[in-house]
Amino acid sequence: MSIGKDLVAASATPLVLAILSEGESYGYAIIKRVEELSGGELQWTDGMLYPVLHRLERAGYLEATWGKSESGRRRKYYRLTQEGEAELAEQRRQWQVVDATLRGTPFHRREMIPQGT
């Protein structure tokens, strides 16, 4: 199973914010973390993460600083800001609403009701 494109896109913001709420990180590590958390089910096209990070940075949810990697390369680190924390809470509320709504529908029951019966 692989997750559809729309859902990947929709989940990118809360995932990035949530992972960064664990502490400062950088692009490659974030992708590794997503893979690890989803058991490899959630696969991003690696490059696409960066425009998302930049969008969140410009929105003020993240703060970026240039640092060095363990091997001395230039590496850009991202950290959650206060606004980012608030946005994360807001995203959580929204996802909970979606989740709760889905729970009330046949979507969430073990056996789906066959059509026409």
Add this chain to the structure above:
Amino acid sequence: MLEERIAEWRDHVGRREAIQAGDLDELEDHLRSQVSDLQAAGLDPEEAFLIAVKRMGALDALSREYAREYSERLWKRLVIPPGTAGEGWNREATVAVALAVAAGVAIKIPELFGIRWDGQAGTLWFAQNVSLLILPFLAAFLGWKRALPARGWAGLAGGFVAGALVVNLMPFQPEGYTMTLAIIHLPMALWLALGVAYTGGEWRDPRQRMNFVRFSGEWFIYYVLIALGGGVLMGLTMLLFEAAGLDAEPLVARWILPCGAAGAVLVAGWLVEAKQSVIENMAPVLTMVFTPLFTLLLLAFLGTVAWTGSGINIEREVLIAFDLLLVVVVGLHLYAISARDPQAEPGLFDKLQFLLVVCALLVDAMALWAILARITEFGFTPNRTAALGENLILLVNLVGAAVLYVRFLRVRRGVASMERWQTGFLPVYLLWAAVVVVVFPVIFGFM
């Protein structure tokens, strides 16, 4: 090996306008992390690199995402040429600005000898010499940039000196016909001579000549744009000082206007050079817009002449209008083929161009007929002879262009031969302009 591949990849990705150096560093860091993880898992460097690049995603999609996030970057590039950080750019800018200042100073030097462009005799002197004062600096810039060989420098210098001697030492009748013709044709001849500097001495190469044509068109557009901005600047200068109770007009008329106009020649040339790969060239775009309009104009004119059945009236102003019109048509044709993808099939636009050329041919034939009638009736004058020569040259040019177009529309190839035909005419124009400047006064007794 791996380093090489990564450098190539970086270079490739970096060509996208929306992705800038900082983004590249970030993406490279990602790529390297991925590669070293994959290598640690047992892959060889080559495989690891290929997989890492694949995982990065399609470059088009990626640059689209960046462009959506940073739409302003696509615009900023218009202001900051690529490789601005490079040393070469700075040096080129420095040279260009220094030469622009020099041109601005050069235009004021005659004043030390009492020749003022807004004075009685000065206006005429400046009309004769203005191109000789400014264009050498542009020639110097282009020649410097293209590392023009010594022979090219000598030829150019010779051309400028000869031009200066001819217009200043020949015993013209003040404000006579031959002098007016010389004043008009000298800048044209000198500009075409700039082609030697622009092509770095390889002026025989048709592709280089075409590049010079492109340069000329873009230069003209930049110059007009700078002139518009300069007009606003001067207007505001006068208004502001007027508010302060001072009359700024002498300052504007004696300093800002002449020095600015001279310096802008260099600045426009430098901008075209610095930006040729950045912006979509403007001249072909304007060509696309104006080809249908000029075709309509010519069709309407031909229709009117056919309807009324009257021949055309050849007054001096009308003659100039005809020549200008034909020059514009040849220019449209030239820029249309300069921007054409040689591989593309002939399309609607080519047919329109063909129609335009044929209409121009008819108009040119009519004009020639009228000029010849006039000459047989009243004899040769400098103006008529100049018009005759120019119309003949354009007639030959347009006939050739029409024939080549027919072949192109039929057999679907031959863009290159159209290009060669047009670029082959550049020396003819230069030669004719030189003849009008140098030979006409002698033949017509400086009248």
